[in-house]
Amino acid sequence: QITLKESGPTLVKPTQTLTLTCSFSGFSLSTTGVGVGWIRQPPGKALEWLALIYWDDDKRYSPSLKSRLTITKDTSKNQVVLTMTNMDPVDTATYYCAHRTIGGGALDIWGQGTMVTVSS
């Protein structure tokens, strides 16, 4: 059974760097085809795709946020970390991590999400 869980601060100040950790079980990020993605959702708004890391360490980013995002994996710890620099109040959102299906790329299992508020 695949599970994912996001963790990190609930409140960050403007200009600070956000670090979120996705801890998962039930799969290995060293298995061919596997990926873990990050998606966010501001309150009352739509889903926004942020980044994805593949089993072979290939990384993809949203172009609009690429300069601020870094995604890394620790295969031995079964974790994926997303950092976002220079946080702003508009970055207030629920942040989700999700497992990418091996067969194609849809996000079949999601974490519960973690709400991050950016405020001074």
Added chain:
Amino acid sequence: DIQMTQSPSTLSASVGDRVTITCRASQGISSWLAWYQQKPGKAPKLLIYKVSSLESGVPSRFSGSGSGTEFTLTISSLQPDDFATYYCQQYNTSPYTFGQGTKLEIK
């Protein structure tokens, strides 16, 4: 980026109705399209992948179709549990963009 445009943004319907939600891509995405259902305060749930493949455990009243740039999600007979927000997502080309969502409301 590939833009995904859903219509309508809001849909009012009754239990038992057949409803269709449309998703248009700004360029061709082959068959790499997924549909998700999201309820308030919950994470999205994968319903359909690769345009028309039903995720395990998803009721057969949900179906997907389309090709190229135009895709649809159909619910054949609405059940009370189906009132939620639905999102399409293309995963053909990074960034793997989502539509803006369609909120399905009770009439």
